[in-house]
Amino acid sequence: MSRGGRWPRGVMVRSGRTSSSLPKDSPPDLPAEAGESGVEWSPMSVREYDVVFVGGGLAASLLLKELRKELPGRVAVVDPSPLPTQPSVHWSYWSHERTPYDRFAIGAWQRAKVGDMPPESIAPYTMSLVRSGDVFADLAARLESAPVDWLRTSARSIGSRDDGMYEVSTDAGVLRACWVFDSACDIGPAFPTPHRPGAVLNGTGIRVTSDRPAFDAATATLFDPLDERSFAYLLPLGPDEALLESATFGPVAEKTDAAPLLRYLMDRYPGASFVAPHEESGSIPLGFPPLRTAGPRHVLLGTKRGLVKPSAGYGIVRIVKESEELARLWREHRPLAPSRRDSRPWALLDTGFLQLVGKDPRLPLALLGNVMRAVPLARSLGFIDEQLPPRQLASIFLSALPIVLQSAVRK
Ligand SMILES: Cc1cc2nc3c(=O)[nH]c(=O)nc-3n(C[C@H](O)[C@H](O)[C@H](O)COP(=O)(O)OP(=O)(O)OC[C@H]3O[C@@H](n4cnc5c(N)ncnc54)[C@H](O)[C@@H]3O)c2cc1C
Numbered sequence: 001m002s003r004g005g006r007w008p009r010g011v012m013v014r015s016g017r018t019s020s021s022l023p024k025d026s027p028p029d030l031p032a033e034a035g036e037s038g039v040e041w042s043p044m045s046v047r048e049y050d051v052v053f054v055g056g057g058l059a060a061s062l063l064l065k066e067l068r069k070e071l072p073g074r075v076a077v078v079d080p081s082p083l084p085t086q087p088s089v090h091w092s093y094w095s096h097e098r099t100p101y102d103r104f105a106i107g108a109w110q111r112a113k114v115g116d117m118p119p120e121s122i123a124p125y126t127m128s129l130v131r132s133g134d135v136f137a138d139l140a141a142r143l144e145s146a147p148v149d150w151l152r153t154s155a156r157s158i159g160s161r162d163d164g165m166y167e168v169s170t171d172a173g174v175l176r177a178c179w180v181f182d183s184a185c186d187i188g189p190a191f192p193t194p195h196r197p198g199a200v201l202n203g204t205g206i207r208v209t210s211d212r213p214a215f216d217a218a219t220a221t222l223f224d225p226l227d228e229r230s231f232a233y234l235l236p237l238g239p240d241e242a243l244l245e246s247a248t249f250g251p252v253a254e255k256t257d258a259a260p261l262l263r264y265l266m267d268r269y270p271g272a273s274f275v276a277p278h279e280e281s282g283s284i285p286l287g288f289p290p291l292r293t294a295g296p297r298h299v300l301l302g303t304k305r306g307l308v309k310p311s312a313g314y315g316i317v318r319i320v321k322e323s324e325e326l327a328r329l330w331r332e333h334r335p336l337a338p339s340r341r342d343s344r345p346w347a348l349l350d351t352g353f354l355q356l357v358g359k360d361p362r363l364p365l366a367l368l369g370n371v372m373r374a375v376p377l378a379r380s381l382g383f384i385d386e387q388l389p390p391r392q393l394a395s396i397f398l399s400a401l402p403i404v405l406q407s408a409v410r411k
Contacts, residue, residue, distance in 0.1 A: 049076045050178050052077075053075070053180075054155045054158060054182045055302070057079070061083060061136070062320055064148065065142050076175060077151065078153060079152065090132070092233075092235060092314070094122070099317055100320055104131065106129055107235055108126050108127070108129075109218065109220040110122060110127075111220070112222045112377050113219055129235050151175075153170045154170060165178060166294055168180060180299070181300075191287065191289055197287065198287030199249055200251070201248070202255075204246050205281070206276040207241070207243055210274050214272040215238070217236045220233070224268075228365065229362055230246050230248040232244060257281075258276060262276065285308070289340055290339060291341070296338060299336045300339045301326075302319050309384060311353040311364075312384045322340070343386070346386045353367070356403070367403040380396075
């Protein structure tokens with residue numbers, strides 16, 4: 001146990017467990033009799049843990065993987081749909097350094113374009129594509145022998161107690177813990193925080209194959225408008241195979257379908273016929289994280305920590321970096337900030353972008369289009385990553401200005 005001496009007074013901490021497992025196919029259903037996982041649960045009982053993860057998705061699993069040798073004896077993960085049961089989607093990401101996802105990449109591009117514009121290098125970035133199922137399968141295998149109780153139920157609330165512990169109320173009973181790592185956006189404090197602007201990025205993706213070579217396999221298309229509210233991006237996996245996605249910003253989650261993507265293909269690649277054997281869709285909440293939690297050892301993770309970039313959605317690279325950072329702080333016995341505070345200038349820009357979505361969902365798309373056409377793509381990616389030096393910001397602001405003025409006129 002690496003954080004000895006940091007537990008609240010009166011809390012018993014045990015190291016080592018006698019029985020535990022991460023069943024791949026059938027995590028324990030609750031309430032349950034003592035099962036293969038060694039978890040006993042009766043609806044009236046209160047179970048005590050050193051650490052409880054509320055939500056067991058990407059961020060929780062990455063942190064568990066980082067900390068598996070340092071975790072205290074009693075660890076539980078509460079999640080109604082554990083990793084192996086989650087549907088696989090495609091994750092694209094860009095990075096200028098190696099990431100743990102790279103070895104699962106089914107495609108990688110160092111050249112990209114916007115609409116009809118000529119391809120350009122995106123160095124120092126590489127754009128990559130992985131299947132979430134491959135990442136999750138690897139994480140599940142690495143965590144198989146970790147001493148963790150996987151509790152297949154939903155948390156309803158997280159609160160603090162007078163004795164310094166936290167209480168997690170779930171559909172199947174109550175847990176008490178010294179530490180709570182929380183990536184469940186729907187329970188309080190909810191993500192996005194209602195006190196600041198929020199929006200949703202709705203997306204649909206299809207894996208397509210064509211009956212003849214249609215795509216330039218070395219070039220990713222990062223932005224191509226589908227209509228006034230949606231844009232497409234296309235990641236070719238070969239001359240006759242690609243992942244094509246649509247993205248739509250809006251005030252609320254909405255279902256989008258593949259019809260505009262199929263029309264886009266017919267329009268862009270006349271003469272070729274396409275089949276789309278795989279379709280996926282989902283919504284990514286965009287906004288700001290809650291700054292207050294139930295206490296200093298109630299630590300937010302992943303999207304809920306504010307690691308999904310409010311203005312553009314994606315976050316798996318930020319999530320892995322933050323997991324490594326949190327693990328380092330834990331090992332060094334240093335405080336873990338419960339939430340993430342954005343630096344002020346970037347937070348203001350994100351606020352402005354989200355306000356545009358609330359005003360008129362066509363505006364953020366027009367703004368993205370203007371910026372991505374006006375400046376080199378690598379600079380746009382650096383801007384979204386908050387890694388652009390101030391002297392390079394002027395060209396971005398100039399290209400965004402017409403949309404900002406347009407929005408001011410619409411007040
Ligand atoms: C269709 C789709 C496509 C995406 N594409 C990309 C992409 O291309 N690139 C990219 O970087 N990101 C992408 N993302 C976003 C990426 O999946 C998330 O950033 C990442 O999964 C966030 O990790 P997380 O741990 O915060 O959340 P999750 O991985 O969602 O984990 C949260 C967990 O909490 C659990 N949970 C929820 N409520 C409760 C509760 N009350 N009690 C207990 N458990 C609860 C859920 O079951 C889930 O397992 C995409 C998302 C979707 C939906």
